[in-house]
Each structure stands twice: as C-alpha cells, then as structure tokens.
Amino acid sequence: VTVSARSEAVWGEQDTTPSAVDAALRRLLAQRHAEDDAFVPARVCNLVAIVDRDWRGEIENRLEKVGRFHPSRTIVCAVEKRRETIDAVVSLALPGDHKQGEIAVGAERVELTIGEDHLERLETIVDPLIVSDLVTLVWSPHGHDNAVDALIRLAGVVLIDSVMAPDPVAAVDRAHWLTERAYVVDLAWLRSVPWRERIASTFDPPQWRSSLREITAVTVRHHPESVVSATLFVSWMATRLGWQPAPMQEEDGGLVARARASGRKVKLRVEPDETMPVAGLAGVAVETASGMKLSLFRGSGGLTATRKTPDGRESSWVVLGASRGEAGILGEGIRQALLRDPTYGPALTAACEMLAS
Amino acid sequence: LTEEEQRGQGGDEEANPLVKGLERLPVHPTTTVIFGAGGDLAKRKLLPAIYNLAHEGALPERFNLIGVSRGEMSDEEFRDEARKSIAEFSRRDTDEKVLGALIAQFRYVTGTFDDETMYGRLGSVLNEFDEEAGIEFNRLFYLSTAPNFFPVIAEALGEHGLNSNEGSEVRIIIEKPFGTDLASARELNKRVLTHFDESQVFRIDHYLGKETVQNMLVLRFANGIFEPLWNRSYVDYVQITAAEDLGIGSRAGYYDKSGALRDLLQNHMLQLLMILSMEPPVSFSADEVRDEKVKVLHSIPAPRPEDVPNMAVRAQYSAGSSAGDEARGYLDEQDVPDDSTTETYAAVRLMVDNWRWAGVPFYMRTGKRLARKITEIAVTLKPVPHLAFKQQGSLGVEPNQLLLTVQPNEGVSLSLVAKIPGARMAVRPVNMEFLYGTSFMSQSPEAYERLIMDTMRGDATLFARNDEVEAAWTICDPILKAWEDGDEELPKCEAGSAGPKEADDLMLPGHKWRPL
Numbered sequence: 001v002t003v004s005a006r007s008e009a010v011w012g013e014q015d016t017t018p019s020a021v022d023a024a025l026r027r028l029l030a031q032r033h034a035e036d037d038a039f040v041p042a043r044v045c046n047l048v049a050i051v052d053r054d055w056r057g058e059i060e061n062r063l064e065k066v067g068r069f070h071p072s073r074t075i076v077c078a079v080e081k082r083r084e085t086i087d088a089v090v091s092l093a094l095p096g097d098h099k100q101g102e103i104a105v106g107a108e109r110v111e112l113t114i115g116e117d118h119l120e121r122l123e124t125i126v127d128p129l130i131v132s133d134l135v136t137l138v139w140s141p142h143g144h145d146n147a148v149d150a151l152i153r154l155a156g157v158v159l160i161d162s163v164m165a166p167d168p169v170a171a172v173d174r175a176h177w178l179t180e181r182a183y184v185v186d187l188a189w190l191r192s193v194p195w196r197e198r199i200a201s202t203f204d205p206p207q208w209r210s211s212l213r214e215i216t217a218v219t220v221r222h223h224p225e226s227v228v229s230a231t232l233f234v235s236w237m238a239t240r241l242g243w244q245p246a247p248m249q250e251e252d253g254g255l256v257a258r259a260r261a262s263g264r265k266v267k268l269r270v271e272p273d274e275t276m277p278v279a280g281l282a283g284v285a286v287e288t289a290s291g292m293k294l295s296l297f298r299g300s301g302g303l304t305a306t307r308k309t310p311d312g313r314e315s316s317w318v319v320l321g322a323s324r325g326e327a328g329i330l331g332e333g334i335r336q337a338l339l340r341d342p343t344y345g346p347a348l349t350a351a352c353e354m355l356a357s
Numbered sequence: 358l359t360e361e362e363q364r365g366q367g368g369d370e371e372a373n374p375l376v377k378g379l380e381r382l383p384v385h386p387t388t389t390v391i392f393g394a395g396g397d398l399a400k401r402k403l404l405p406a407i408y409n410l411a412h413e414g415a416l417p418e419r420f421n422l423i424g425v426s427r428g429e430m431s432d433e434e435f436r437d438e439a440r441k442s443i444a445e446f447s448r449r450d451t452d453e454k455v456l457g458a459l460i461a462q463f464r465y466v467t468g469t470f471d472d473e474t475m476y477g478r479l480g481s482v483l484n485e486f487d488e489e490a491g492i493e494f495n496r497l498f499y500l501s502t503a504p505n506f507f508p509v510i511a512e513a514l515g516e517h518g519l520n521s522n523e524g525s526e527v528r529i530i531i532e533k534p535f536g537t538d539l540a541s542a543r544e545l546n547k548r549v550l551t552h553f554d555e556s557q558v559f560r561i562d563h564y565l566g567k568e569t570v571q572n573m574l575v576l577r578f579a580n581g582i583f584e585p586l587w588n589r590s591y592v593d594y595v596q597i598t599a600a601e602d603l604g605i606g607s608r609a610g611y612y613d614k615s616g617a618l619r620d621l622l623q624n625h626m627l628q629l630l631m632i633l634s635m636e637p638p639v640s641f642s643a644d645e646v647r648d649e650k651v652k653v654l655h656s657i658p659a660p661r662p663e664d665v666p667n668m669a670v671r672a673q674y675s676a677g678s679s680a681g682d683e684a685r686g687y688l689d690e691q692d693v694p695d696d697s698t699t700e701t702y703a704a705v706r707l708m709v710d711n712w713r714w715a716g717v718p719f720y721m722r723t724g725k726r727l728a729r730k731i732t733e734i735a736v737t738l739k740p741v742p743h744l745a746f747k748q749q750g751s752l753g754v755e756p757n758q759l760l761l762t763v764q765p766n767e768g769v770s771l772s773l774v775a776k777i778p779g780a781r782m783a784v785r786p787v788n789m790e791f792l793y794g795t796s797f798m799s800q801s802p803e804a805y806e807r808l809i810m811d812t813m814r815g816d817a818t819l820f821a822r823n824d825e826v827e828a829a830w831t832i833c834d835p836i837l838k839a840w841e842d843g844d845e846e847l848p849k850c851e852a853g854s855a856g857p858k859e860a861d862d863l864m865l866p867g868h869k870w871r872p873l
Contacts, residue, residue, distance in 0.1 A: 040792060040794075040795050041795065042795050042796075043795050043796050044795075044796055044797065072795075102765055102766055103766050103792055103794055103795070105792075105794050105795050193379075194414055196375070196379065197379055197381055197383070197414065198418060199375060200373060200375035200376050200379055200383055201383035201384075201417070201418045202418065203373060203375060204373050204375075204376070204383035204385070205385055205386075205492075209373055212373075212374070212375070237375075240374045240375050240377065241374060241375075242374075302454055302455070302458065305418070309491070313491055315489075315490055315491055317418075317419055317490075318458040318461075319414070319418065320411040320412075320414060320416050320420065320455055320458055320459055321411070321412070321413065321414025321455065322412045322413075322414075322452040322454070322455050323452075339380075341378045342377065342378050343377055343378035344378070
C-alpha cells in the first residue's frame with residue numbers, strides 16, 4: 001500500500017480530552033466510509049511515538065519514509081515543556097494508488113501535544129485511542145523513559161535503538177529491563193541482520209559446518225557510536241555456539257573478551273571504525289583454527305565477502321541486497337513487532353554480562 | 358545450545374545453530390540455467406523475480422545465471438536484454454548497484470534444445486563457475502520453453518551427465534502444462550524420471566506460490582473454528598470460480614490448443630479443490646502435504662463417458678459487451694481458426710467420495726470474457742433445520758456461506774443472518790468480512806519469487822508430484838475425450854455474461870452459482 005495520501009480527513013481541537021479524540025476518530029471513519037464505501041481502515045498495529053515537540057517534524061519525516069511497513073494507527077505524543085493541556089489533530093489518509101473496484105485501505109494518525117506532567121499518566125491518555133486487540137508498539141526516540149514505563153502495561157512491544165543511548169552499558173541494561181516486561185524490537189539488532197544472515201549462510205553447507213567448532217577469533221568493526229550493535233553481534237555468535245564469554249576489556253582502542261568454547265578459547269573483539277558514515281557494523285572477520293578466514297566488509301558498493309581457505313586460496317564476491325537505509329530499518333522494526341525473534345534475548349543477556357565491567 | 362547439542366540428534370549432519378531466529382534461511386550457492394531465456398516468461402516473470410530476490414538479499418550467498426536460447430547473443434548482449442526486462446517488469450524500482458552485481462554473474466549459451474553440442478558448452482560454463490569460486494554450486498535447470506521441449510531437454514541433460522553433480526544438488530523445474538492428457542503426462546513423467554529422481558523434479562504451478570492459496574492452508578489448519586464444520590454433516594456444497602473478464606488477447610496459438618479445462622481447471626482449480634478438501638497432514642513437509650492432496654484426487658471417481666454430459670459443461674464466448682464496449686466473439690479473435698471448437702468456458706461437478714465429503718458436490722467453473730475477474734471459493738453450509746423467522750417483508754434466512762476470495766480483494770467473508778432494525782422480526786443476510794489487505798499492509802512477493810526460492814532450498818511442498826499430475830489427468834481426460842468425440846453443438850455464451858445457461862443444469866436441487 002502506498003501511503004502517499006490522496007486525500008485526508010482532518011479534525012483538530014485545542015484543550016481537548018482523550019474521549020473527544022476517540023469520538024472524532026469514530027466520526028471521521030464513518031464519514032470517510034459514507035463518502036467512499038471502498039474505504040476500510042487498516043488494522044495492523046498501533047504505534048505510540050513519544051517525541052520532543054521541537055523535534056516532532058524529524059520523527060514524522062522518518063515515519064513517512066518507512067515504506068511498506070507502517071502502523072495502521074499512529075499516535076504521536078509531542079511533549080512540550082510546561083504545557084498543561086492537550087491539543088489534538090486527527091487525520092485519516094487514503095492511499096494514492098487506489099484502483100477502481102479494489103478496497104482503499106486507510107491509515108489513521110493522531111497527533112497529541114501534551115505536557116511533561118502528562119507522561120507519568122500517559123496510559124490514561126493513550127489507552128482510549130489505540131485499537132484494542134492489535135499489537136501496540138511504543139517508541140520513544142528522545143528519551144522519556146518514564147513515558148515508556150507508563151505505557152509498558154498497555155504496550156506489547158517496545159521499539160528501541162540501543163545505539164542511540166550515550167552510555168552503552170546503560171543502554172543494554174535498560175533493554176534488558178524492558179525485555180523482562182515486554183517484547184523488545186531493537187533497531188541496533190536489526191541493523192546486523194544481513195551480517196548474521198551471511199555468517200550463518202557461509203557456515204551452512206554441510207562441509208563447512210564443522211568449522212563452527214574451530215572458530216578462534218571474531219572481530220567486528222563498527223560505527224564509533226554503535227558499540228552495542230557490535231557487542232550484540234559477538235554475543236549472538238557466543239550464545240548460538242555455546243561459548244562462555246568473559247567481560248570485555250579495553251585493548252588497543254577496542255574491546256576484547258575471551259570466550260571459553262569446548263577445549264579452546266575464542267577471541268571476541270569489537271573496534272570502532274572512524275570511516276563508517278552511518279550507524280551499525282562496518283566489517284566482520286571470523287577466523288578458524290584450520291586457517292580459514294571469512295571477512296565481510298561494507299564498502300561503497302555494498303557488502304563484500306572474502307574467503308581465504310586453509311590452503312591460501314582467496315575468493316571475493318559481492319553480497320546481493322539493497323541497502324535498507326535508516327528509514328527502512330525503522331520500517332523493519334515496525335514489521336518485527338508482529339514477529340518474534342528468540343535469539344535477541346539471550347544475545348542481549350550475554351551483551352550485558354560482557355559490557356558489565 | 359551447546360556444541361554437543363549442535364552435533365545433532367543421531368543424524369549424520371549436524372545442525373547449523375546460527376540459523377535460529379533468522380527469517381531468511383541460508384540457501385546453498387546456486388547456478389540457475391534458464392532454457393528459453395529469450396521467451397516471454399523469462400522476461401516478464403523469471404528475471405524480474407530473480408532481481409527482486411537479489412534486492413531483498415534472499416538469493417544464495419553466491420548466485421550465477423546462464424541463459425540458454427537459440428538466438429545468437431554474447432554474454433554482454435544477454436546482460437543488456439536482462440537488464441531491460443528487469444527494469445520493465447520488476448515489481449519495484451531497480452537499484453543499480455544490486456542489478457549490476459546480479460547481472461555481472463549472468464552468462465549466455467546459444468543453441469537449440471535438440472543441439473547436442475549446446476549441452477557440452479553449457480556443461481563447460483557450469484564447470485567454469487564452480488572452478489572460479491572453488492565450490493560446487495547447486496544446479497537448477499528451469500525449463501521455460503514450449504512443452505514439446507520438456508522431454509527433449511530432460512533427456513539431453515541426462516545423456517550429457519548434467520542431471521547430477523558430485524558435491525551439489527541438481528534440480529529441474531518444469532513449467533505447466535505437464536502433458537495435454539493422461540497419456541502425454543505419463544509419457545513425459547516417464548522420460549523425465551528416466552534421468553532425474555522425483556525428488557529433483559519441481560513441476561511448477563504458479564498458483565501454489567500465491568500467498569492467498571497458502572493462506573487457505575493456514576485458515577483451515579490454524580483456526581479451530583472451521584474444522585468441526587468442514588465435512589459432509591455441515592457443508593451443503595462448494596463452488597470454485599476462476600473467472601476472467603478479458604478475452605484471449607494474442608494467445609490464440611497456445612489457447613486454441615488448450616482450452617479452458619486444460620488451461621485452468623485441470624491444474625490451478627484442482628489444486629484449490631485439493632487444498633480445500635484434504636485431510637490435515639501430519640506435518641507440512643512436502644510429501645506429507647502432497648500425500649494428502651493426492652488422496653483427494655483418488656477419491657474423485659473418473660467420469661464415465663455417459664456421465665460427462667451431466668457433470669461437465671463447456672461453451673465458447675460469442676460477441677457481446679465488456680466494460681461498456683463491444684467485445685468480439687472467440688472465433689473473431691486474432692489467429693483463432695474459423696472452425697475452432699475450443700471451449701473458453703468449462704464447468705464441472707465433482708464428487709469427492711470419501712468419509713469427509715461423501716455426497717457434497719464440488720462445482721468448478723472457469724472462463725474467459727466473463728462478467729467479472731474473480732477467483733473465489735464459496736463453501737455453503739446446510740440450511741438451519743427449522744425456519745422460525747418467516748415474517749413478510751423479510752429477505753429471509755439464507756444458508757451461511759464462507760467465501761474465500763483469492764483475487765482481486767483477498768479475504769474471507771462469512772455470510773450471517775441478522776435482524777433488520779425495527780419493530781418487526783425481519784431478517785436479512787449480512788457479511789462479516791476480513792480483508793487481508795487491511796491487516797498486512799505489505800506487498801506480497803510474486804508467486805515466482807517464492808517458488809524459485811523453494812526450489813533452491815529443495816522444498817517441493819508447493820509443487821505437483823508425478824502421481825498428483827497423473828491423478829488430475831485421470832479426472833479430466835474422460836471429459837476432454839467425451840467433448841472431442843461428441844457431435845453436439847458447442848454451446849455459446851455472450852461475452853461479458855456469467856457463462857452459458859447450460860451451466861445451471863449442473864447444479865443439484867437447491868444449489869445455485871454465485872452471481873459473478
């Protein structure tokens with residue numbers, strides 16, 4: 001569904017109440033359906049985004065660009081200092097490419113302007129506005145942890161980006177706290193999906209699988225602010241392969257942990273790459289005791305893989321796949337709210353332990 | 358998972374613990390060979406599907422493609438042609454980096470499919486890819502050619518030793534039609550299976566790659582509400598419709614030899630019937646699912662010649678109107694012979710004689726130039742035993758009907774009876790509707806994308822097995838034979854209509870076709 005709006009039905013009110021907003025939503029739906037009986041509201045998931053009012057535009061732009069995977073009802077709570085009342089604008093957007101004879105699936109958006117004092121009781125404002133029985137996803141890109149805490153009972157899913165937090169240790173601890181209360185979708189984790197897929201793929205042919213038991217070193221290079229992404233990557237390998245990593249120590253400008261595997265040690269190293277322009281990973285190298293080395297690195301042409309075999313043969317190839325961009329990552333995060341990844345939790349727990357020191 | 362656990366539970370092959378949680382499972386590096394790479398199917402569907410898989414990062418870690426066709430072309434010219442086709446027919450805008458990297462691995466082999474030397478050249482290119490990479494690529498042969506070449510190519514691959522390769526898997530995809538009758542299907546199976554094991558053969562019916570068809574399996578076997586009703590005790594009758602509002606366009610060459618029954622009913626529609634009526638499989642492995650599907654076909658008695666007039670109807674569209682314009686009749690379509698007796702409409706009534714469905718008729722109809730484009734399955738439940746609401750002015754109590762719409766608006770609708778607001782106890786049917794588009798705001802992949810990936814993985818669940826194909830022909834063959842042998846005049850139905858009036862005669866008392 002293309003979300004470029006063909007038309008929008010809009011309602012707005014200052015100093016309003018949640019029940020007035022709820023009534024306006026119902027009225028607009030009925031009105032829109034009466035105008036066009038092909039109109040049906042989407043029912044995928046609710047997204048509650050808590051943002052600073054001054055930065056609301058930037059977040060709305062990001063949400064506009066998520067592409068195919070967008071929430072069916074978005075509730076943006078823009079927080080303004082010293083505000084005591086609630087203002088609201090409600091809109092229903094129709095797809096721009098609606099064909100004759102086909103249904104027109106519309107998305108709803110509620111924009112609330114609220115005060116900081118509302119955050120502690122945000123649940124009582126948002127609850128009447130979400131579509132019951134749908135997954136509700138909470139995203140608070142500008143902090144406001146108290147708002148997330150207030151909504152956690154209501155929300156089944158919390159969307160976070162643990163690379164955005166200034167302190168990596170606090171970021172993984174907070175993520176861990178959230179996983180005990182809700183399902184967490186971490187954009188830092190999603191950025192490493194292509195990397196994890198490729199490493200899994202490389203070792204998948206039966207003749208290569210035994211090499212997983214011979215891994216002696218994993219090195220991950222990352223954007224200077226994406227140490228959490230890199231740590232999650234190595235902790236993913238550790239948890240999937242049954243390694244026992246010790247806490248990380250600083251070493252030569254990076255962080256290093258030694259992990260115990262059956263009968264051997266594995267060196268896990270994460271190091272910043274100052275040339276990496278965007279958040280996420282810059283490169284991964286996996287070495288085995290037999291002398292095989294697999295490297296993946298992100299260059300201007302995409303992801304490139306190089307494999308050096310024990311006999312010294314080296315081959316390189318381009319890994320096919322389009323870059324998702326930051327907007328695509330956010331869209332993927334929204335889509336993941338409807339799925340469950342059983343490997344994030346264990347990897348996060350291991351990352352907490354590795355970063356604990 | 359410990360390393361000991363990873364070594365597997367008694368199997369020789371240890372599991373790959375890194376795949377858990379990944380949506381896209383690894384696929385072994387593959388070289389795909391498209392026979393008929395210059396044809397319409399390759400240009401419009403296969404190459405764009407492969408591009409879209411590459412765009413999403415779903416293709417194997419390493420992927421090569423060899424186009425085979427009779428036209429003289431260099432590798433570079435083939436890449437240019439492929440680039441144009443992908444740009445024109447891809448469901449998404451192309452990303453130059455992805456497209457460039459993809460087609461850099463394309464090669465081209467010129468030759469006719471009966472040219473022995475061509476297979477030698479093809480083998481050399483396949484080996485070159487393996488040697489360059491230092492690995493044995495899986496090999497996937499896609500037969501996107503005229504059907505008469507299917508056995509020729511399969512045999513030639515076998516005779517040149519290309520039907521197997523030590524250290525990798527070799528698979529072959531065969532497009533429909535898989536035979537034009539039972540004898541030709543058996544002959545084709547025999548010739549293909551002389552050189553390939555059944556586990557290597559993937560007979561593609563792109564209908565099975567549609568999300569909607571797969572959703573039927575989920576609807577039936579993941580929702581407890583339907584299964585208790587899904588039998589002869591509650592279901593009165595079932596009707597499956599695959600109607601097209603368009604004529605045959607420029608496809609007379611194919612269509613006039615095929616007709617409606619061979620084109621859609623023998624394959625796509627019987628697939629829908631099988632999925633709708635099969636028993637729950639023990640698991641969703643390829644053979645478990647296909648075992649259950651084929652049991653359905655074995656439960657349908659092959660019609661005797663004398664039964665055919667009572668259980669099958671054919672017709673050909675005559676001039677009429679469509680979408681407000683005049684529409685020509687089939688005989689006036691481009692390249693259709695003046696004396697063609699090809700049916701453009703076919704309807705049948707089949708009985709699935711097993712414990713679950715005994716006595717429940719399955720009506721199926723398909724046709725070109727009908728009133729509307731729609732593919733749907735309607736399961737009509739038996740009426741309530743006692744009608745308490747008989748007041749005048751009421752539309753009355755209609756049996757509940759569960760409608761599964763495959764296209765255009767995929768969804769599920771259940772008709773219920775509700776009270777009309779007011780003082781009187783007047784009732785009328787209403788619909789409880791679920792539209793997939795409202796709950797999954799995402800673009801479904803093209804059927805070919807799903808099926809090509811399944812073949813690369815070796816998952817044959819959504820492909821027809823040899824016994825399934827032959828069983829389908831066992832049902833359809835007597836109908837075609839009776840129509841060919843019969844001397845009665847071919848009924849006509851006006852373009853833009855719902856079909857011939859003779860189709861109504863197939864319905865048992867109390868049953869009726871849904872309006873188109």
